[in-house]
Amino acid sequence: MAAVVALGTAATPSAHAADNPYERGPAPSNSSIEALRGSYSVSETRVSSLSVSGFGGGTIYYPTSTADGTFGAVVVAPGFTATQSSMAWLGPRLASQGFVVFTIDTLTTLDQPDSRGRQMLSALDYLTGQSSIRTRVDSSRLGVMGHSMGGGGTLEAAKSRPSLQAAIPLTPWNLDKTWPEVSTPTLVVGADGDTIAPVLTHAEPFYGSLPSSTDRAYLELNNATHFSPNTSNTTIAKYSISWLKRFIDNDTRYEQFLCPLPQPSLTIDEYRGNCPHNG
Template identity: 75%
Template sequence: MLPGRFPSRRFGVYNDVQLRSVFTTVTLVAALVGGAIGASPAIAAENPYERGPAPTNSSIEASRGSFAVSETSVSSLSVTGFGGGTIYYPTSTSAGTFGAIAVSPGYTGTQSSISWLGPRIASQGFVVFTIDTITTLDQPDSRASQLLAALDYLTQRSAVRARIDATRLGVMGHSMGGGGTLRAAANRPALQAAIPLTGWHTDKTWGDVRVPTLVVGADGDTIAPVATHSKPFYNSLPSSLDRAYLELRGATHFTPNSSNTTIAKYSISWLKRFIDNDTRYEQFLCPTPSSSLLIAEFRGNCPHSS
């Protein structure tokens, strides 16, 4: 055998030219595999705001998500512009910062009436501030200002401000708090999501809202009937806006004041989709859910824009 040569192919091995070809092929495959492996973090990094495991129907219907939750009270004496409240937040900081939501009660209500939303949403990977208003008789536009003041407090002064991404904020509210939610969205277009729950407002036109909005109404609401409140609210939103309308079946104006799986499921999906830009939750919003024993109607823009 000549120096620098390998036995011929017919003996089950290759000559030097053929071997170089094999080495080239192996190197190329290794590069491709390595590139694919190396691309995984890049793919994951496409959305750095994803928090928690991939969702399932049962995970978003559960009373608690994957994050352990702590809470802290905020005295009305220590804040201005709203009436204090309770902050619910993921205990661990290992996942990074979180989006945040302020939630307002309705007319004559206190934060206790919407407190169930705090730990339920926070356990899915959000900081949630259920607030008291300055007085229980405050009107919707006052509640709007208070929701925004609460968000400013959360991101600038609160004990959990380091846990919050101030670019990813949303608002929710019940009844007049729902009307306040719409006004807050109109006044601060940088918000990422708004969810009025059986909202009440004398203004029925919201064409200036630029915030993705999920309007939740109740078929048995006699205080803010859907025909004169939630449906006109939804219909007046820009047709180009990411928007949805959920009408609860067998529900009343006060259904949002107690734990409700349907409200939680679609609120969490909406907040995840638009505050966290987490398209893993798109499956629960698009195609729009069909009418059922729990849903009288669901309408929306599908598919949502990226």
């Protein structure tokens, strides 16, 4: 009997891997997703605005090793008057967990959310079709993130391209308050002290208007401002990594950090969402 049990135990990891060929990296823990760096060494390459069209260039961060095959990818857009440098901390932090991350500049720093959304999709198309690391990207596993007007653009991109696997608007701003067309799993991150895109008129109604059939969550940062996403933030990183892993990589090992719903803490004012997840 012991031999049968041992065989069954030994077979489990390979069966699990066969069930999900997109899984990347070791089994996660609270400390691994809160760490400044994950298990992958990271390389980066700059993309000149002169070599692309439809967006303003940027920086691609990616796992150095090709031993694990391709990776899912996410484009990160800045906010109003900002450049990619304002979101640069997310590049290596997410890439070291097993993603290709493209932090972009927009055509002008004054572009509105609908334009930023289109630019994010142009950047994804460049990443998967023309970039020097395109062979490292699985073009079927893509997501978008953005801050402020880039967060509003994240919703616009998800609305325009339902094939996206994940969207994370960070303290998002948009004049459009309702997003019933979005079917992409979406994590909306607001800040309790945001006076530029107050959660009552932005993040909360954006989240509330997402269809109940869409995997969705609302994370409100405690003691935070509109600009909290512009500097290294462990709470944003922890739940962004978990969300991207769960929905871009379909990696259910990360479900434990999202369901049951996280409770209020020193860094979390409120967290809402649907559990268990549909996808």
